[in-house]
Amino acid sequence: MDLSLESALNIPGASAEASGNIAGRPLDEWNAAYAKVESYFHALRIRNKVLLGRLVIHVLKRAMRRAPQESHRSATELAAEEMDQVVTEWFGQVLQEPPVGTDHMLSTRGRLALLLADMPGKWQDQFLHPPPWPEEFIKAMREAYLRAGPDFQLAKMAPRPLDLGPIATLSNLSMLPFRKMIFVWVVLTLLFIALFVVTHNSEQNHHLLNEFLSRLEGIFH
Amino acid sequence: MPGPATEPSSHAGLQPGTAFYSRRTIRRWLRLFVFYSLVMLLTGAVSVLFADLLWRSGWTGSSTVLLVLFVILFGLIAIGCMHGIFGFVLRTFGDPDRITRFGNYKEQSIAGVSVAIVFPTYNEGVARVMEGLRTTYASLEQTGQIERFDFFILSDSTDPAKWVEEEQRWCELVRELDALGRIYYRRRISNEGKKSGNVRDFLSTWGRRYRYFIVFDADSVMRGETIVDLVKLMEVHPQVGLIQTVPALVNAESLFGRIQQFANRLYAPVFIAGLNFWAQGFGNYWGHNAIIRTDPFMQYCDLPHLPGRKPFGGQILSHDFVEAALLVKENWQVWFAYDLEGSYEEIPQDMISNAQRDRRWCQGNLQHSLVLFGRGMRGISRIHFLMGIFGYLASPLWLLFLITFNWALWNFKRSELSVITVRGLTTPFLKLSGMEHAFLIFVICMAVLFLPKILALIDLAFDRKRRQAFGGLQRATVSAVMETFFSSLHAPLQMLWHSKFVVTILMGIGVSWGPQKRSADGITWTEAIRRHWGQTLLGILWGAAVWKLDHPTFYWFLPVLAGMLIAIPLSVFTSRMSLGSRARSLGLFLTPEETSPPSELDTLRVRMALLEKTEAPQPANAIIAEAVLDPYVNAIHVSLLREKQLNPEYRDALIKLGVGRPEVRELAEKLLGQGPEALTTAEKVLVLSDADVVPWLHRQAWIRPSKALAGWWQTAIRKYAR
Numbered sequence: 001m002d003l004s005l006e007s008a009l010n011i012p013g014a015s016a017e018a019s020g021n022i023a024g025r026p027l028d029e030w031n032a033a034y035a036k037v038e039s040y041f042h043a044l045r046i047r048n049k050v051l052l053g054r055l056v057i058h059v060l061k062r063a064m065r066r067a068p069q070e071s072h073r074s075a076t077e078l079a080a081e082e083m084d085q086v087v088t089e090w091f092g093q094v095l096q097e098p099p100v101g102t103d104h105m106l107s108t109r110g111r112l113a114l115l116l117a118d119m120p121g122k123w124q125d126q127f128l129h130p131p132p133w134p135e136e137f138i139k140a141m142r143e144a145y146l147r148a149g150p151d152f153q154l155a156k157m158a159p160r161p162l163d164l165g166p167i168a169t170l171s172n173l174s175m176l177p178f179r180k181m182i183f184v185w186v187v188l189t190l191l192f193i194a195l196f197v198v199t200h201n202s203e204q205n206h207h208l209l210n211e212f213l214s215r216l217e218g219i220f221h
Numbered sequence: 222m223p224g225p226a227t228e229p230s231s232h233a234g235l236q237p238g239t240a241f242y243s244r245r246t247i248r249r250w251l252r253l254f255v256f257y258s259l260v261m262l263l264t265g266a267v268s269v270l271f272a273d274l275l276w277r278s279g280w281t282g283s284s285t286v287l288l289v290l291f292v293i294l295f296g297l298i299a300i301g302c303m304h305g306i307f308g309f310v311l312r313t314f315g316d317p318d319r320i321t322r323f324g325n326y327k328e329q330s331i332a333g334v335s336v337a338i339v340f341p342t343y344n345e346g347v348a349r350v351m352e353g354l355r356t357t358y359a360s361l362e363q364t365g366q367i368e369r370f371d372f373f374i375l376s377d378s379t380d381p382a383k384w385v386e387e388e389q390r391w392c393e394l395v396r397e398l399d400a401l402g403r404i405y406y407r408r409r410i411s412n413e414g415k416k417s418g419n420v421r422d423f424l425s426t427w428g429r430r431y432r433y434f435i436v437f438d439a440d441s442v443m444r445g446e447t448i449v450d451l452v453k454l455m456e457v458h459p460q461v462g463l464i465q466t467v468p469a470l471v472n473a474e475s476l477f478g479r480i481q482q483f484a485n486r487l488y489a490p491v492f493i494a495g496l497n498f499w500a501q502g503f504g505n506y507w508g509h510n511a512i513i514r515t516d517p518f519m520q521y522c523d524l525p526h527l528p529g530r531k532p533f534g535g536q537i538l539s540h541d542f543v544e545a546a547l548l549v550k551e552n553w554q555v556w557f558a559y560d561l562e563g564s565y566e567e568i569p570q571d572m573i574s575n576a577q578r579d580r581r582w583c584q585g586n587l588q589h590s591l592v593l594f595g596r597g598m599r600g601i602s603r604i605h606f607l608m609g610i611f612g613y614l615a616s617p618l619w620l621l622f623l624i625t626f627n628w629a630l631w632n633f634k635r636s637e638l639s640v641i642t643v644r645g646l647t648t649p650f651l652k653l654s655g656m657e658h659a660f661l662i663f664v665i666c667m668a669v670l671f672l673p674k675i676l677a678l679i680d681l682a683f684d685r686k687r688r689q690a691f692g693g694l695q696r697a698t699v700s701a702v703m704e705t706f707f708s709s710l711h712a713p714l715q716m717l718w719h720s721k722f723v724v725t726i727l728m729g730i731g732v733s734w735g736p737q738k739r740s741a742d743g744i745t746w747t748e749a750i751r752r753h754w755g756q757t758l759l760g761i762l763w764g765a766a767v768w769k770l771d772h773p774t775f776y777w778f779l780p781v782l783a784g785m786l787i788a789i790p791l792s793v794f795t796s797r798m799s800l801g802s803r804a805r806s807l808g809l810f811l812t813p814e815e816t817s818p819p820s821e822l823d824t825l826r827v828r829m830a831l832l833e834k835t836e837a838p839q840p841a842n843a844i845i846a847e848a849v850l851d852p853y854v855n856a857i858h859v860s861l862l863r864e865k866q867l868n869p870e871y872r873d874a875l876i877k878l879g880v881g882r883p884e885v886r887e888l889a890e891k892l893l894g895q896g897p898e899a900l901t902t903a904e905k906v907l908v909l910s911d912a913d914v915v916p917w918l919h920r921q922a923w924i925r926p927s928k929a930l931a932g933w934w935q936t937a938i939r940k941y942a943r
């Protein structure tokens with residue numbers, strides 16, 4: 001793959017072309033194709049403008065070679081296909097996996113490897129560059145693997161049934177280890193209730209209460 | 222990476238699986254007896270006083286209803302008061318019976334221990350979850366023990382945008398922290414069983430690798446040292462199944478949030494010390510910021526579905542209480558480590574969000590009424606259940622009490638009798654008129670209600686360091702008074718909300734809240750009107766009715782009515798960040814985490830502020846565009862989908878979902894041809910779940926001619942151009 005600047009400027013068939021056309025297509029069409037390819041490389045975080053320009057031209061040159069034979073297809077379509085092919089082929093070379101047709105697996109692995117090897121930060125100049133590549137770069141690319149979880153250690157959790165039956169509960173309540181406490185509390189409650197009932201409930205009690213209260217008053221005074 | 226879990230280290234002490242009737246057990250029973258006997262004594266005495274008042278004014282049918290309700294409601298506030306009193310005494314004179322005082326855990330080695338820290342998340346703010354994790358990770362790294370821990374983001378997100386964002390941010394985080402193979406991400410295919418199902422799924426897949434796991438909430442943060450301390454405590458006490466920390470509320474900015482945060486930080490230590498007094502090793506689990514021994518949890522805590530239909534039947538919603546009860550049932554101890562600092566969580570920033578959260582908890586807690594009578598459950602677990610149930614049931618009971626009182630008043634007025642109070646039980650001692658008698662009961666109720674707050678302030682006064690952390694005693698006192706004033710306005714609204722929740726839940730009616738409309742500074746006026754108009758109207762009508770019945774009673778009712786009448790402005794103003802900030806600058810509602818922020822919280826705050834500044838809110842479906850168009854986001858997503866297929870359960874779930882069928886490719890075509898708006902959320906999830914379709918979409922979106930793509934995609938692609 002030739003990525004030299006001179007080569008990038010040497011557009012096939014440009015000299016023999018009528019003004020306003022390249023490879024039989026209007027300049028505007030190539031402009032749109034340029035924008036599409038450039039957008040993809042932007043998406044891959046190729047920030048260096050010189051590198052970016054060269055990569056785009058490299059892809060466009062390949063598209064231009066195809067253009068005369070595939071006159072029914074737009075320049076953008078051809079460029080996009082070439083872009084996909086160039087990138088996938090390069091992934092195949094770097095990762096030592098030959099591309100098979102439109103190999104999504106390879107493309108995905110390659111893109112992930114670019115990210116994990118920090119191509120945008122450290123290795124922009126190596127992207128789509130022909131071999132040889134620096135050892136460190138190859139190692140980073142080939143060993144890149146996104147591990148989302150450790151090895152499975154599958155186990156089956158089985159819910160245990162809960163016995164919610166009220167009858168069972170009643171019998172269970174009587175078995176409570178601190179039933180004595182509950183007994184004391186029940187007695188306390190009954191005492192309060194009894195105190196109130198005894199002092200308020202009937203005429204006779206009322207009379208008794210009044211008598212009792214009067215005596216108490218007497219004691220206090 | 223930690224190795225697989227080994228057997229718990231053996232230590233002197235009681236072994237799990239057998240009941241422990243030691244001296245400590247007897248002491249615990251004695252504590253329980255003393256605590257609740259005092260509650261009963263207080264409740265009984267004041268209830269007799271109240272019954273006497275009712276009798277003096279002439280006993281009617283409504284008097285019986287009032288008395289029954291009074292006993293229950295006073296009993297509840299008496300429990301709160303006792304927690305305050307016992308907590309205060311323990312904090313003043315020292316509490317030897319707490320988990321951190323049993324043995325010297327600090328010297329315990331945790332070499333060879335494997336711990337998982339799990340962050341279950343469900344459509345939460347992704348940036349906040351990741352930053353919380355980053356903070357905890359960094360703090361743990363500083364302890365030098367990071368190699369003992371693995372982190373898991375356990376996503377249950379159903380929103381495809383959240384899903385993709387989680388993956389993207391997880392990958393960024395892992396790369397930034399160089400933590401590949403230490404921080405993991407997993408999203409379930411279906412969120413069956415909600416949070417408990419999410420954790421169960423984790424345990425079924427990886428649980429056996431870890432001796433302990435620590436559960437975080439989406440907004441939790443914990444200090445590394447605290448996490449290590451928890452692991453050491455578990456190692457020292459092999460009979461302990463779970464240790465729950467008491468998370469401090471932090472990072473609130475609105476006035477409402479800061480008031481709640483202040484109340485939590487000032488009162489909670491006293492209350493929890495009181496709670497620990499009687500709960501001891503039979504504590505509770507609050508669902509997060511707790512360490513759990515994996516083995517018994519896996520063995521005993523897979524929750525069954527409850528029989529019957531919703532709201533009580535089906536999945537156990539508030540799983541945490543039940544899980545703690547099941548551990549206790551099997552003789553595993555559950556403790557509150559209430560004196561361990563460095564455990565944090567956040568709170569809703571306004572009254573409406575707070576009520577929304579309560580709605581979720583309310584159903585779960587009411588559901589506990591079924592489990593309450595479960596065979597074999599420990600008595601103390603039943604008390605925890607009861608307290609949870611009455612946390613919500615108390616509101617309709619209060620409402621019923623007030624309505625009954627009004628009904629009695631109306632009956633009395635209709636009878637045109639004059640008020641003649643006869644002599645009663647208390648007459649010889651106190652010589653009170655009917656009005657004075659009523660006032661005495663009111664004063665006692667207020668004292669019981671506010672005593673814990675006063676004790677918390679006295680507790681603060683005794684502790685110089687803590688006093689300074691609250692901005693000084695004077696500021697803390699003023700803040701406590703203002704907090705009490707706000708609480709009294711907020712309480713009637715809570716009462717109405719909770720009553721509505723209880724009634725709708727019992728009737729099986731779902732309440733849809735819909736998304737909340739907030740401005741940058743808080744709740745908007747239109748939103749507040751929409752949410753509170755009913756409460757305000759009720760306040761006006763109720764107030765008018767009481768005024769018509771009896772003018773003096775109206776003034777007694779004013780504290781209850783005031784909250785309803787000003788509900789709308791109260792909701793708006795307390796949600797304001799600017800007022801929260803103003804109060805802070807005045808030194809009001811300060812908390813220790815505000816006056817001297819721990820480094821973890823400081824880092825989190827700075828990073829979140831930075832993210833808010835640098836990251837503009839994304840338009841709808843923007844993240845779908847990224848999942849398809851961005852070469853890296855797409856690659857991460859596909860890679861995770863492929864890894865997911867290695868788990869046989871997920872593979873089956875994906876097939877069940879429809880992945881691999883020709884319809885998915887058709888949906889993908891529709892997505893390209895008509896844009897994401899043409900697909901439902903479920904369809905987007907299906908397309909994004911197909912590991913073959915997603916990379917195909919990426920390629921097609923980039924190589925297809927513009928005319929074969931929806932205009933939406935062309936716009937999205939243009940965003941990558943400069």
